[in-house]
Amino acid sequence: MDGWETRRRRTPGHDWCIIQLGIQGTIRGFDVDTAFFTGNHAPRISIQAACLQDEEIPDIPPRGTKLGCAATDDEVEAIDKLESGNWNCIVPMEELKPGYSGSNHNYFSVSSNQRWTHLRLNIFPDGGIARLRVYGTGQKDWSSADPKELVDLVSMVHGGVCVGYSNAHFGHPKNIIGIGKPKSMADGWETARRLDRPPIIEADDDGILLVPGSEWAIFRLAHPGVVTQIEIDTHYFKGNSPDTCKLEGCVLTTPEEEEGILQKWHLPSVKWKPLLSVTKLSSNKKHLFDSVALQLQNVITHVKITIAPDGGVSRLRLRGFPSSICLLRPSERVLSSRRFPVIVPLRAMNSTFKIT
Known part of the structure; x- marks a missing residue:
């Protein structure tokens, strides 16, 4: 499973992750790839975005490569300072297709001309995604x-x-x-x-x-x-x-x-x-x-x-x-x-x- 897969949720809520873009810029579209996640793919996603300055980013403990565990209370508290739940929603909740060949690519276009630095990928309620591709144009401040x-x-x-x-x-x-x-x-x-x-x-x-x-x-x-x-x-x-x-x-x-x-x-x-x-x-x-x-x-x-x-x-x-x-x-x-x-x-x- 060469991707991100969460445990089967047995508590209220849904899973999400924060991603810093390799290049800040405008976004034109996404490819959410569920390849090989055939019985365990995330059934729905939404994507939020923010343009953050360095001083707005708190010290976040690195997760490293830890598997088999959820975020700690300290990690969640640090991420909460970003208020990512209030970020701009650039892809509303959309359904994903399972990861069979020919149906694993899920494309979503974006019409915003704003510059973004960070994303919040929400999956509803849990499951797996193999790859998230973000396409756009770099934009220097x-x-x-x-x-x-x-x-x-x-x-x-x-x-x-x-x-x-x-x-x-x-x-x-x-x-x-x-x-x-x-x-x-x-x-x-x-x-x-x-x-x-x-x-x-x-x-x-x-x-x-x-x-x-x-x-x-x-x-x-x-x-x-x-x-x-x-x-x-x-x-x-x-x-x-x-x-x-x-x-x-x-x-x-x-x-x-x-x-x-x-x-x-x-x-x-x-x-x-x-x-x-x-x-x-x-x-x-x-x-x-x-x-x-x-x-x-x-x-x-x-x-x-x-x-x-x-x-x-x-x-x-x-x-x-x-x-x-x-x-x-x-x-x-x-x-x-x-x-x-x-x-x-x-x-x-x-x-x-x-x-x-």
């Missing part, structure tokens, strides 16, 4: 950010989102803005080999391959800002890293982004500005570059990475300073910073990620 401190503006932890790409045969580009260090090639973005590569590869005087075509991915930054440092990591890509890459940025409103998604980013009107010119990459290595935006002081909302001719990247980090002041031409409107980050309809694209 920008009001408390130090304006003088460099921050990764594209990180999914802070609210960066992949909104388009050309190829994701072996790995989705959303992986490259993921959490922490890459774990393997599977934890990165890898494209298929381009079929238009020539039979014999040649290079120019600078060592750049003379091949047609390229692959690309576009990201909405977590907050409009000026990118000053660029990190491109090809760790684990030893025989399949790109030959070169370049980065560009632009300013897009939400309607313009939606139009880009609908048109698969074939938008001649979008004026991409250089952040990093065509640059050779090495395999299995972390590359650090200064952005040309440091001299131009260009505030951007979106970034496009282009790799040539194909291959894999494990991480992309764009460090810079968030900005709410944009000295732009009228045609280059930027949304107020309080509207970032937001989720927009991405049709068939998967723009959300698990944040538990």
